[in-house]
Amino acid sequence: MTQLVILTGPIAAGKNTVADALCHRLTRCGRTVVVADVDDVAAMVGRPGAARVGLWFAAHEAHGALVGQWMRSDVEYVLAVGPFHTEEERGALTRTLPVDATVLWVVIDAPVSVTLARARADPARVLSRDPTFHRSRHRHFRKLLPTIPADVTFDSETLDAEQIANAIMDRLDAHRAGRCVTRTPPASIRTSPVS
Numbered sequence: 493m494t495q496l497v498i499l500t501g502p503i504a505a506g507k508n509t510v511a512d513a514l515c516h517r518l519t520r521c522g523r524t525v526v527v528a529d530v531d532d533v534a535a536m537v538g539r540p541g542a543a544r545v546g547l548w549f550a551a552h553e554a555h556g557a558l559v560g561q562w563m564r565s566d567v568e569y570v571l572a573v574g575p576f577h578t579e580e581e582r583g584a585l586t587r588t589l590p591v592d593a594t595v596l597w598v599v600i601d602a603p604v605s606v607t608l609a610r611a612r613a614d615p616a617r618v619l620s621r622d623p624t625f626h627r628s629r630h631r632h633f634r635k636l637l638p639t640i641p642a643d644v645t646f647d648s649e650t651l652d653a654e655q656i657a658n659a660i661m662d663r664l665d666a667h668r669a670g671r672c673v674t675r676t677p678p679a680s681i682r683t684s685p686v687s
Contacts, residue, residue: 501600504607513657530574560588
C-alpha cells in the first residue's frame with residue numbers, strides 16, 4: 493500500500509527542503525518515492541504563470557490527479573508538497589485518492605519574519621519575495637491553519653529540515669516490514685505550532 497505524506501505550510505517554511513531530506517532517507521533505505529510539488533505543476537503554465545492567468549486552482553486539480561495516479565502505482569511513498577490551505581485545495585488533492593489511502597498530514601510552519609527573510613534570500617523566488625504579497629499569503633495561511641488537518645506540526649524556526657525529516661520517518665508506517673533506520677535520532681525533537 494502506497495503511503496501519502498502531505499507537506500503543507502506557509503511560503504518559505506521549508507516544505508521542499510524537508511521533502512528532499514525525507515526523500516533522501518527513504519530512497520537510501522531502498523524505498524521508491526515520488527515527490528509531487530503543486531508549484532511544479534503550476535510552472536507548466538507558460539508566462540506569465542498559472543496564478544496570473546487564473547489557472548492556480550486548475551494546477552491544484554492537475555496535481556491532485558497526478559498524486560492519485562501515483563497512489564495507484566507500485567511506488568511506496570508519495571510526498572505531496574504545496575499550499576493545501578483551503579478546503580477546495582485539499583479537495584483537489586484528495587478527491588482522486590484510492591478509498592483506502594493511508595495519509596499523513598504534516599504542517600511545517602514558521603513565523604512570517606523567518607519565512608520572509610528566507611524568501612528574500614532566495615533569488616529563484618519571484619512573487620514570494622515581495623513583502624506585501626508574502627505577508628498577505630502568510631496571514632491567509634494563519635487564518636486557515638485551524639481548519640488544516642495536521643497529524644503533526646513542526647516549527648521550522650527551531651527545527652531544521654533534517655530533524656523534521658527524522659521525526660516524520662518515525663511517524664511513517666512503523667509496521668512496514670524491513671523498515672530501514674539509517675539515521676541518528678536527534679537528542680530532542682519537539683513539535684509545536686507556531687503562534
